[in-house]
Amino acid sequence: MATLKDVAKLAQVSPATVSRVLNKNSVITAKTRHRVEKAMKQLNYVPNTNARNLATSNARTIGVILPASQQMVYSNPFFVELLRGINHVTSDNDLLTAVATGESVTDLVRSITMMTAQNKIEKFILLYSQKNDPILDFLAQSNAKYVLLGKPAKDSWNVCYVDNDNILAGSDVTSYLVKKGHRHIGFLYDDFSQVVQGDRYLGYQRAVIQEGLNEYHLGLNEPADAIGPPLRAFLKQHPQITAMIATDDLLALQVQRQLAQLHLPQAMSLVGFNNSIFAKVAQPQLTSVEVFPVALGEAVAKMIVNLSQQQNAPNNMITPHQIIERDSVVDLTIGEAN
Amino acid sequence: MATLKDVAKLAQVSPATVSRVLNKNSVITAKTRHRVEKAMKQLNYVPNTNARNLATSNARTIGVILPASQQMVYSNPFFVELLRGINHVTSDNDLLTAVATGESVTDLVRSITMMTAQNKIEKFILLYSQKNDPILDFLAQSNAKYVLLGKPAKDSWNVCYVDNDNILAGSDVTSYLVKKGHRHIGFLYDDFSQVVQGDRYLGYQRAVIQEGLNEYHLGLNEPADAIGPPLRAFLKQHPQITAMIATDDLLALQVQRQLAQLHLPQAMSLVGFNNSIFAKVAQPQLTSVEVFPVALGEAVAKMIVNLSQQQNAPNNMITPHQIIERDSVVDLTIGEAN
DNA sequence: TAATATCGTGCAAGCGGTTTCGTAAAAAGG
DNA sequence: CCTTTTTACGAAACCGCTTGCACGATATTA
Numbered sequence: 208m209a210t211l212k213d214v215a216k217l218a219q220v221s222p223a224t225v226s227r228v229l230n231k232n233s234v235i236t237a238k239t240r241h242r243v244e245k246a247m248k249q250l251n252y253v254p255n256t257n258a259r260n261l262a263t264s265n266a267r268t269i270g271v272i273l274p275a276s277q278q279m280v281y282s283n284p285f286f287v288e289l290l291r292g293i294n295h296v297t298s299d300n301d302l303l304t305a306v307a308t309g310e311s312v313t314d315l316v317r318s319i320t321m322m323t324a325q326n327k328i329e330k331f332i333l334l335y336s337q338k339n340d341p342i343l344d345f346l347a348q349s350n351a352k353y354v355l356l357g358k359p360a361k362d363s364w365n366v367c368y369v370d371n372d373n374i375l376a377g378s379d380v381t382s383y384l385v386k387k388g389h390r391h392i393g394f395l396y397d398d399f400s401q402v403v404q405g406d407r408y409l410g411y412q413r414a415v416i417q418e419g420l421n422e423y424h425l426g427l428n429e430p431a432d433a434i435g436p437p438l439r440a441f442l443k444q445h446p447q448i449t450a451m452i453a454t455d456d457l458l459a460l461q462v463q464r465q466l467a468q469l470h471l472p473q474a475m476s477l478v479g480f481n482n483s484i485f486a487k488v489a490q491p492q493l494t495s496v497e498v499f500p501v502a503l504g505e506a507v508a509k510m511i512v513n514l515s516q517q518q519n520a521p522n523n524m525i526t527p528h529q530i531i532e533r534d535s536v537v538d539l540t541i542g543e544a545n
Numbered sequence: 546m547a548t549l550k551d552v553a554k555l556a557q558v559s560p561a562t563v564s565r566v567l568n569k570n571s572v573i574t575a576k577t578r579h580r581v582e583k584a585m586k587q588l589n590y591v592p593n594t595n596a597r598n599l600a601t602s603n604a605r606t607i608g609v610i611l612p613a614s615q616q617m618v619y620s621n622p623f624f625v626e627l628l629r630g631i632n633h634v635t636s637d638n639d640l641l642t643a644v645a646t647g648e649s650v651t652d653l654v655r656s657i658t659m660m661t662a663q664n665k666i667e668k669f670i671l672l673y674s675q676k677n678d679p680i681l682d683f684l685a686q687s688n689a690k691y692v693l694l695g696k697p698a699k700d701s702w703n704v705c706y707v708d709n710d711n712i713l714a715g716s717d718v719t720s721y722l723v724k725k726g727h728r729h730i731g732f733l734y735d736d737f738s739q740v741v742q743g744d745r746y747l748g749y750q751r752a753v754i755q756e757g758l759n760e761y762h763l764g765l766n767e768p769a770d771a772i773g774p775p776l777r778a779f780l781k782q783h784p785q786i787t788a789m790i791a792t793d794d795l796l797a798l799q800v801q802r803q804l805a806q807l808h809l810p811q812a813m814s815l816v817g818f819n820n821s822i823f824a825k826v827a828q829p830q831l832t833s834v835e836v837f838p839v840a841l842g843e844a845v846a847k848m849i850v851n852l853s854q855q856q857n858a859p860n861n862m863i864t865p866h867q868i869i870e871r872d873s874v875v876d877l878t879i880g881e882a883n
Numbered sequence: 884t885a886a887t888a889t890c891g892t893g894c895a896a897g898c899g900g901t902t903t904c905g906t907a908a909a910a911a912g913g
Numbered sequence: 914c915c916t917t918t919t920t921a922c923g924a925a926a927c928c929g930c931t932t933g934c935a936c937g938a939t940a941t942t943a
């Protein structure tokens with residue numbers, strides 16, 4: 208393995224000069240730079256990260272924190288897509304992607320300690336955003352920098368994040384249903400401590416108010432096979448509901464299963480979020496909101512990479528979403544037209 | 546941040562001694578070891594990984610390689626579970642978990658190059674096993690060590706791997722169906738280049754031969770919404786089939802969807818693999834084979850950690866599986882009994 | 884033309900550990 | 914009790930790269 212000194216010798220310069228070329232230090236003449244670069248290529252030189260990190264005491268590694276396993280959350284394929292997006296930009300920037308996962312917050316903290324201790328990693332991406340997250344405190348106290356995927360629950364002005372406009376998405380979906388002739392639309396969530404769900408609900412609420420409709424919502428935070436009874440009660444109480452929005456495809460799918468067993472007099476329209484595989488295996492396939500996870504991952508990675516590079520960079524970035532129409536929404540206006 | 550030298554000074558020994566204590570070098574007296582350890586604790590000392598890595602030129606990092614995104618593969622929640630298992634043991638061993646993902650093999654190679662170059666990472670876990678995998682060649686030529694999750698397609702005697710006994714699992718499932726009174730059992734796969742699928746098929750085949758039954762199999766490697774026609778043709782050709790085994794829950798679920806639209810005269814029994822969330826959202830819920838992904842991840846991580854530690858350690862490890870009974874298999878013997 | 888500023892490069896001291904080698908002290912042997 | 918072996922530890926040379934500072938060579942100014 209060729210070292211920096213070998214390159215220096217071949218290029219007939221000092222190691223310092225080679226180092227400066229490596230780091231794109233501008234004081235180097237084009238001529239000597241070329242000479243050094245030629246030598247590097249010739250020797251097939253690759254800088255040694257550990258040496259570099261030791262000298263600069265920074266690790267060129269991004270930590271990615273997955274949410275502590277709250278059962279279902281983990282089954283969500285979403286995270287793998289995000290990882291793919293992140294890895295794409297990190298490897299473009301010669302950075303490593305290290306992951307931290309865990310069953311519990313304690314596990315997670317242990318895993319993250321591993322990363323922060325020994326001044327290894329100091330930049331993190333959190334793949335979720337939750338209210339009262341102890342991980343956030345832990346990161347702050349380790350004075351690590353981090354970027355959230357999802358809108359922060361608080362202090363949104365001084366924490367960096369990347370997110371969809373979930374409020375808008377919630378409102379878009381609602382409007383979409385209204386356009387399809389629905390006047391009584393329910394909203395289903397399973398965990399309001401997740402900021403996403405709260406935002407989508409907020410959007411729904413706004414749209415509903417704007418359209419002068421009634422608002423119906425139901426929290427289904429029981430295990431998957433126990434959502435039947437509360438759902439039935441909800442529908443019995445509001446028989447006028449013709450469409451429902453679920454905060455997640457999986458939830459929508461579970462609801463769809465329950466509805467199938469209820470033999471409702473008319474089809475219930477259903478919309479999910481994330482346009483995941485669950486939307487495609489539903490029956491009928493679910494209309495859903497695509498949030499482009501790979502793009503999200505790329506955006507969040509770019510943000511953490513450039514963090515504190517430029518002084519007044521925006522501290523957040525909103526990525527687009529798109530309603531993907533499938534068969535789970537019936538168009539009530541067609542009936543009217545006839 | 547306290548350094549090794551600080552510890553040495555406080556403990557009144559040389560840096561070398563402290564280093565030896567750190568590395569559990571046995572030549573140190575218990576007395577001085579205690580003294581050093583006390584000093585470490587007192588100073589809250591944490592060794593600097595970069596310095597350590599530089600001196601020893603090894604990175605204390607495990608690379609985890611996810612399969613190049615072949616659409617569906619990526620949607621599989623399985624990988625996140627595996628990651629969790631892996632991360633559990635790596636962080637227990639003071640190791641970092643770095644992931645490599647990519648859309649294509651080229652992407653993946655780029656990502657892995659990042660890791661191997663600059664002598665950073667030299668131990669890898671592959672979360673899949675495929676025939677003719679170029680990644681394997683690449684790793685070999687970078688003389689990196691690796692462990693496979695899944696049985697190697699070739700050279701199984703000198704590559705380390707962790708796997709379920711998929712042949713046995715395939716045969717178990719078949720026997721299970723036979724015990725439930727099924728005599729004509731079909732086998733559905735979507736990609737035989739994946740070693741898992743081949744193995745499960747092999748097990749099915751063996752059991753079928755042993756029971757003196759006919760063998761039926763169908764490859765469904767078209768996109769999800771195009772599996773209808775071949776499936777229909779298959780069933781028309783073999784109307785006697787009463788049960789089918791799919792190599793994966795997702796495939797089983799997709800088949801279930803198609804079957805629902807076929808209005809078959811009798812219920813078709815269906816069994817999947819992996820006991821994933823897909824099995825639970827199916828309707829009826831799928832009987833499936835649990836393969837304990839977290840345990841798999843832990844096992845594979847332990848193996849790579851201990852690699853070449855002991856000389857004659859076994860080069861593979863088989864983790865258990867378990868049939869999870871749900872509602873997708875009808876018991877034909879009950880009818881007989883009556 | 885001398886004095887001063889500017890610029891490109893080299894020197895050498897780290898960064899925080901590991902490890903070879905040497906040596907003083909302790910243990911073993913005669 | 915003295916020699917030989919063993920043992921526990923220290924001195925110092927790295928590992929490969931960065932960077933503050935010094936310095937000679939130009940370019941600028943008077």
